[in-house]
Amino acid sequence: MQELDALQAALNKALDTIREELSIQGLPELSSTAEEQHPLDDPTFLSSPRLFEARRLALSCVGQLHNLLQVPYEKVVEQSFAVYDTACLNIVVNTGILDRLAESSTLSVSALSKALDLHPVKVATVLRYLATQEFKLSTLSVKTAFQLSHDTVLSLFDYLKCHPSELEQWSKSVRSLGTASEMALINDYPWESLEPGVFVDCGGGHGQLSILLSRKLKNTIFVIQDLPEVIPIAEKNVRHDCADLCEQGRLIIEAHDFFQVQPRKAEVYVFRYILHNWSNLNCVTILKNTARAAHPQSRFLIIEFIPQRSGFTTKEQNGIDSALDDFIGVTEYRPLTPPPFVPLNFGSNAKMHSALGVHMMGVFNAAERYLVNPPRMED
């Protein structure tokens, strides 16, 4: 029997058994939104052996299915961000958020932040992360948890400049973050519509996005820009993969600080995983500096993870109604409407991206940005 079939069959059997046992023992239905504690959650409750084993089996199947279905890269990121589980719980308890929510579970983030004198973006980021499974501090990008933990006044980028081996390690981890969703990115956007022209990869890091696109867009020149200390890393990577394109002048690597005016006129300026490192004010400066060089037809492409709201909603509120069967034979991506009891952001499946939001807050006092109702850092 296939592993997936076996786990599905065992899970179904276990869930059926739990349902039967609840009925036999006259116990209430299970509900994750019930206000009263379920008797099964009482540590002194003595389960029947059948119910005990059915629960154990169901949870084990869920865990095994998780291992089977989750992309290994996401598991690695989740594990390296696991410390945020404890940190966020600690914040929720110590700041009084938990007590306030116990009094009223319908408090909005802004009401909660006002009542406790906390920053709304930080409260939202922490709660959103905790919903998938300090603190009153400055909102300045150089007064973050990173500076406290490293006992430094330097920003992460300035710190890395002084620590070349850490810079190398950090830029490798950013590169793998890009790799994890690169094929979808290349497939889902009509890149050919941008040809021909000059494409500037602002803060391009290892240059991986430009390398991939240069194979697809044969009439485009790619300029990878980054800080001077990152240029040798980018050059090594690009020359290793595409020495011929460098010789032909189709891939150019150059130092440029995006807080200075952009020197290149181009058809496309792309910012992948850049703006989430910076406050609104900084982002405006970066974009304005680039816009000064742009011509009226130039395009700005901003590539970021867009977190979805947590919580549950009706299909009508969600606005998109698509079921798994609607995707048969479809090649163009569109999102699935979460079925009942599946959170809008797909719950535990959003953990990696929510953890990234916490990470951006801890390192840069920045955040992943939302399309709807965005809570923003004040500058």
Ligand SMILES: C[S@@+](CC[C@H](N)C(=O)[O-])C[C@H]1O[C@@H](n2cnc3c(N)ncnc32)[C@H](O)[C@@H]1O
């Ligand atoms: C999160 S990484 C993204 C790298 C790349 N865009 C990618 O998607 O793989 C942010 C990049 O911004 C660069 N960066 C930071 N400050 C910069 C500045 N002032 N000017 C240019 N690049 C900068 C960093 O060196 C780093 O390579």
